């Protein structure tokens with residue numbers, strides 16, 4: 001297999017990981033590939049930022065590696081009374097099976113309790129200020145990253161590259177138009193996309209949702225005596241798939257694989273991705289092709305992504 005590994009740069013992963021969701025799959029993949037993040041920051045989204053930090057810390061320990069993990073934002077960037085009221089009404093009106101995780105309208109701890117944000121944004125800004133060249137991998141709502149961006153000059157940001165898992169160019173998964181990470185904090189995503197990064201790569205839902213980890217691959221991977229193999233085996237035992245033929249999409253893994261390996265066959269469009277922030281179109285993203293402000297991945301070879309992932313998480317620590 002030919003693969004062209006990118007030269008190692010610093011790596012910061014900002015994530016709303018839980019114990020073994022797609023963010024955790026992506027972290028396992030990065031650890032197994034030897035691309036250990038220099039910093040992991042966590043944000044509200046699937047869980048609270050603080051719960052997510054605990055999950056990330058447990059994952060780093062399963063790999064026997066010390067990585068600094070910092071919790072960050074527990075709420076979106078814009079959070080005044082009218083934003084809260086309008087947003088809660090919108091999520092309350094969505095079909096009952098819509099995945100809105102920590103934004104559930106009946107989750108009073110999110111809407112009403114005053115949990116303090118952790119220090120992630122300041123730590124992220126300090127790490128970027130120190131690093132000569134960093135990849136920032138955004139796997140959740142981009143609130144921490146937007147706050148860090150506000151603390152930095154363009155001369156610092158222009159050394160670093162942003163990779164975003166989120167947005168949707170045809171169809172969303174929260175509303176008709178909006179993907180979850182973009183919906184959770186569209187103002188933050190807009191600020192992140194307009195900042196002075198060296199390069200911005202966005203991998204939208206259509207692309208991250210394409211590769212599916214089928215049962216054959218799951219059954220091979222869970223036999224591996226690696227941290228991920230053991231974790232997946234445990235998941236299959238406690239949460240069986242029943243008649244489903246695939247476990248689920250592996251969304252955030254797709255972005256991590258593209259970050260790691262430029263030989264993965266994919267296509268992309270240069271253009272400007274616009275994020276809508278008004279309540280009716282919250283989180284909707286549209287691409288105007290033309291300039292190259294953003295590189296938006298438009299398609300990827302699903303089998304190549306899945307093979308890279310399986311190779312890494314099953315052969316960890318063994319010479320290839």
Ligand SMILES: [Ca+2]
Nearest residue numbers: 016023139140
């Ligand atoms: Ca995520």
